[in-house]
Amino acid sequence: MKINGGGKKKMVTYPTRYRACKEKKYGEVVVKVEGGYAVMDAVEYRIWRKQK
Incomplete structure (x- = not known):
């Protein structure tokens, strides 16, 4: 995840x-999304997984 100027x-x-695995940092996970793979931190992953 990259942070834009607005904090989003x-x-x-x-x-x-x-x-994606090469770009991830400690505490982040790689997830399969539409169009490829994305990197997100573990807390965001849990929230995303519950919404899915």
């Missing part, structure tokens, strides 16, 4: 899981 987080998708 922008979802970045990667074409392959390998590329």
